[in-house]
Every structure is written in C-alpha cells, then in structure tokens.
Amino acid sequence: MDFGTFDHDKRRNRLPKVKQIRVRPKTGDHDIKIKVKKAIGYLEDNFKVQIVVLFRGREMAQIEEGRKVMEHIIELLSEHGKIESAPSKQSRRMFCTIAPGKSD
Numbered sequence: 001m002d003f004g005t006f007d008h009d010k011r012r013n014r015l016p017k018v019k020q021i022r023v024r025p026k027t028g029d030h031d032i033k034i035k036v037k038k039a040i041g042y043l044e045d046n047f048k049v050q051i052v053v054l055f056r057g058r059e060m061a062q063i064e065e066g067r068k069v070m071e072h073i074i075e076l077l078s079e080h081g082k083i084e085s086a087p088s089k090q091s092r093r094m095f096c097t098i099a100p101g102k103s104d
Contacts, residue, residue: 082102
C-alpha cells in the first residue's frame with residue numbers, strides 16, 4: 001500500500017463532526033442571517049452545529065439580549081435540525097448544539 005494514499009485517507013477521516021457558529025449579543029440581523037445560511041449548509045452535510053454567544057466586558061449585564069439572539073437562531077434552524085442540547089451558560093459563553101434531521 002502506498003503510504004501517501006494511506007496518510008491522506010487517514011487525514012480525511014479526522015474531519016470535525018461539529019461546526020461552530022459564534023455570535024455576540026449585538027450582532028446585526030443581516031450578519032445572523034448569513035451565519036444561519038452557513039449553518040444550514042453544515043446541517044445538510046450532516047454536521048452538528050454548535051451555536052455560541054460570546055459575552056465580553058459590559059455585555060455580561062445583557063444576558064437576556066444574548067438569549068434572544070440564541071432563540072432567534074434556533075427558530076431559524078428549527079426546520080433543518082433538532083436541538084441536541086438546550087441553551088446553557090458557562091462563564092462568558094452560552095452554548096446550544098443542533099443536530100441534523102427534522103425536529104419533532
């Protein structure tokens with residue numbers, strides 16, 4: 001067996017299974033639509049999508065604003081995937097994972 005081919009195949013199998021979409025509480029609507037469009041492409045390619053809302057500095061006082069952004073993204077992606085893990089906050093980040101497949 002050719003080692004070059006073997007090494008190439010081995011690297012191909014190491015593709016990440018989770019793609020990440022990062023936004024902030026004050027991210028604009030158009031920017032969110034672009035990121036959601038990219039996430040839909042990932043879901044159609046059978047990748048899981050992790051949505052991360054980052055809080056920096058004084059944005060920590062605006063947790064509800066970040067939650068609204070998260071809910072809006074989840075709503076836009078609901079017809080393309082199902083929620084695997086509900087939104088949860090850890091330190092300065094809020095996470096949610098969406099798996100490919102139709103939601104019930």
